[in-house]
Amino acid sequence: MSIVRRSAAALAASAVLGLGITSPAAAAPSPTPSAAAPSGLYGTGDPTYDGVWRQSLALLAQDTVGLKPAAKAVDWLTGQQCDSGAFPSYRAVAATPCDAKLPLDSNATAAAVQALAALGGQDAAVKKSVGWLKSVQNADGGWGYNPGGASDANSTSIVIGALAAAGEKPDEVKSKGGRTPYDALLTFAKPCGGKDGGAFVYQPKQPGIVADSTAAAVLGAHGKGLVVTAGAQDAKGTVCEKSTTVEGAAHNGAVYLATALARTGHLDTPPMAGAADPTPKPDFGNTADAVVALSAQGLGDQAKKPLEWLERNSAAWAKESGPAAYAQLILAAHAAGADPKSFGGTDLVAGLNATGPAPEKPAAADTSQTEKKDSSDSGSGVGVWWIVGAFFVASVGAGFLFSGRRKNQQQP
Template sequence: MTVRRSAALLAASAVLCVAAAPASFAAPTPTPSAPALPAGLYGKGDPTYDGVWRQSLALLAQDTVGVKPAAKAVDWLTGQQCDSGGFPSYRADAAKACDAKLPLDSNATAAAVQALAALGGQDATVKKTVGWLKSVQNEDGGWGYNPGGASDANSTSIVIGALAAAGEKPDAVKSKGGKTPYDSLLTFAKPCGGKDAGAFVYQQKSPGMIADSTAAAVLAAQGKGLVVTAGTKDAKGTVCEKATTVEGAGHNGAAYLAAALAKTGHLNTPPMPGATDPAEKPDFGNTADAVVALSAQGLTDEAKKPLEWLQKNAPAWARETGPAAYAQLVLAAHATGADPKSFGGADLVSGLNATGPAPEKPAADEKKDKDKKDSDGSGMGLWWIVGAFFAASVGAGFLLSGRRKNRQR
């Protein structure tokens, strides 16, 4: 679930005087020169609309594959938090208190919670942030993109994932009106039999990019965040059934995604407003999110074709787009058991690491390789020298290689 810098979310945010740049689209303002960007920030593009978002996804993806991020990268993220506990999309001067007019961003805040909870050692920050999220819960049990905005499926879904990551029980988090996040989420589910059967819309009166909100809601229906592994096989398959529970609606949402992906293996996105080319384009980000959702739902067979499409086509997209895109692919690989270091021939982990400050600790298999190199015949260790001297002295006609057995990567 990459909640979700879609065109629909961008439009909704603009109404509220704040925009959110899609992960798969260029920022709508000029990119500042590299020296103007914070040293701990991932990516080189303008962070105004997605700084906290892309940083959170980068850190979360690194943690998922065993990479310990640079301390200054984590410090940059925690430094974005306002005194209230919420996070804006980005604030340039973290040394100053947040401007009262600076809109806080529930999506960025919830992503930050998931990243910081996964990294550990940030309990106070996470607790304060969760407190803020609870304080801005709408009467219907959900959340809008900004406090006070109408609830939407994307924002409600990623906050559910944040609550779960922080050790909360989402179904026990009730609004002043006594509604839970799941009460709100169910209102966005489309019934079976009609148009977009089983999908989750962004909002009832503003459907948005339906695959985007559906992938988010499928994970939330299971009480899961952005990092998942393959779930138990869904015995219902891809049949849409009347749903009265959020779990049933989640199944229907996954069935919708499976059908949308079955023909080509990828989702499409409509042209941006003002685009000269009216043709739809492949939607890499939402396809990756759909793979995560299908895998979590236990529809692993249905996830295979889009995963293969991503492996063939998406690495180039990630190189062009930046850290959030790399993170989406890493999370898709993790959800399906694919190797993010050999994803269609691309090393997503190295690619992600290269977009920000050098991590403090490499991935586990990289560390194993280093340990092996330090101890085997590729280095002149003490035992190599002793063994060679011994062999030469007794004229045995062979050298001790000193190599240990190859370790499985």
């Protein structure tokens, strides 16, 4: 979405921003510079924190616009999977089994499931990953970023999207205590009125970047993943209403986003503590995620202004940020019915393709990839949904994917 992801760098950024977000159960490894990007991987930046995440979004976006990703790109992603079915954020040596100390990542795993399920032909890998996700479901019905960590809105939402993509019914995936993912989502929803009324917080005691967790949770509440098309018009409009159902919470979350976007058409990233310029900077990633969420909720009119703002202003951000940024914008355009090949004068698809292996050329008689159906029917599914490191936030000022969905250090 913007499309969410946690890491050591992201946690550092959160601390600098004063978000008070607690550390995941296992710390991510420190990034190490690499002479060249791994063959098959999209983007040239250090993949330590976001390799699987950005690859999954890139493949999913290509599939959504009817392209067949390069086989080597798909192989790179499947090669990251551990024997347990889980995916880490990234592992440099995929030829050997995953080390027992390697932190496993629910967000990366859920994103990979959505991509591989959409591409097809990866049933065994998808089944193993879904089995692992079910095995680390928390007692409250939700998921944390790392297994054993407290549930959060972003992780829970993207896992819901993965379950749906794999053909599961999220409301039937219950914890040992009999709780569903939707039970967990409701614990992150704030009542109408007051600060952040109607929004979904990252965790009840750790609000995080509220727009990010809200965009993710709106999709999760609908049982959707990262790929959506416009939903039926929301007859309730933009009034926050008292509700105890996940459907009502989704409506209220979308209302929160619509209200936040109404004045300028974009969301903002708060300034870092001690920054010379205290002015908030536009948050491109979460604005794109908000467009997806509003479209899914059936508030297409409210999605128009932020979509137009992105068309006018996001080209430089996407070029600097890399494959996941291009993918987010493509998914936003898809959700709102815009043309990603002519997005404010920018061909987002060409921009994404240029960051990695060129898609395969379809056979002359093969039209299967040009007739993509609504992911709500196929279950191919975030929200995102997606976290950047502190240095990227400082340099780009984008607030790209700040949350439990590894939106960090996206580079071209």
